[in-house]
Amino acid sequence: MRERDLVGRQGFFVAEGEVVLRVLVRSPLVTAESLLLAEKRVAGLADVIAGLPDDVPVYSASQAVMDAVVGFPIHRGILALGRRVQEPSASALLASLPDEALVLALCGIANHDNMGGLFRNAAAFGADAVLLDSACCDPFYRKAIRVSVGAALIKPFARLAPGEDLLALLAAHGFEALALSPRGAQTLTETPRARRTAVLLGAEGPGLSEAVLKNAKAVRIPMADGFDSLNVAVTAGVVLHHLAFAARRED
């Protein structure tokens, strides 16, 4: 069974490992469709299995059979097929957020490790939601879920339609857009948080487009001379930590 035959169709995804499985079964945003467990892992997951709806099948097999089914040695011995309950439009997701809200808006993030790390930080620092442009990779890809430590399964997200205007959408919902770039005119430390704030991040290398940088508030994280390079998930962590604890602007 190849992941690509399942994922992206009708909201199915594959999750692996105990930590992620425990997040999955508690999240209101996703459902467990079936479990495939190495025999040695069944006893330790008795509470999870007991809590599943009756119609969710739980398969178990020896590690050798499981490795053969999966196609590679799956040391964790825990796989789940999951499904998103709903896939809101970006507009519907923004409309559902509280008056005071913080969102992460990602443009062209194609690396699953970075996507996972971004969701992990969004969850750790209490961002309310994540927006993805049409060039972003899937947060429900198995590795992205794993790197997110399950955050991809509990943090609401939505994907923009191809060509949909991110800045217009954010403005329509009252969000101030902060566009992170080494060329930003103001530093992060001097940037206050608006009631509704969106943090825009592009891929390492290309970064955000000129159009976005020109029409949003461009913010930079100062770096030491000669080493102007931050991982995008680290950038998100630094920005979200600042916004979570910076003095809020009165507005």
Add this chain to the structure above:
Amino acid sequence: MRERDLVGRQGFFVAEGEVVLRVLVRSPLVTAESLLLAEKRVAGLADVIAGLPDDVPVYSASQAVMDAVVGFPIHRGILALGRRVQEPSASALLASLPDEALVLALCGIANHDNMGGLFRNAAAFGADAVLLDSACCDPFYRKAIRVSVGAALIKPFARLAPGEDLLALLAAHGFEALALSPRGAQTLTETPRARRTAVLLGAEGPGLSEAVLKNAKAVRIPMADGFDSLNVAVTAGVVLHHLAFAARRED
């Protein structure tokens, strides 16, 4: 040629890719011992090759031969054998730092991705040096260098001897030790920077030892309810950004 037959002996290491190679040849802390390049990469590196000392051999081969020599497809087509110029003791390294200094002190970081990310952040936020306890992995492992975007080659570091007391060493050199832990008594935001500050980080999962937490100033990064999980390199980024820009304590 296996990396483990070279690395860790007499300061040799293997570096790959153009970005890292360009950092290597400019760093005063390391020397290039030899280069192995795919033929197609030679022209683009003419300036690097011209700048090498005369006695540094530069080998080139077809991609196919290079893949066979390396043992796996080495798409970047650029490998260098490098060597550390000197390996200072932790005490000598601390003694060499300016009066006002910031160091990262790592305990039990065994994952090369995290090690690379930690060095990358140390460089980006201008930490002066990195200390490693004897349980940390090698920052000069090929993958750690790559993830660090070369920062491991320009940021001075030293390894403690097994059993050497990190806190005593830091105190002897006038460093205030900030020990990051979810159980820290004070938050990062309320933590000022001393003239000499050391940021102590443990591995994800076990974290820092009880002895360290008891005898250092334990600091926490508050996180959203129910998702108490930050990657260690992200943690370093958040802490170093805060210390780089927080008001300094007068002392």
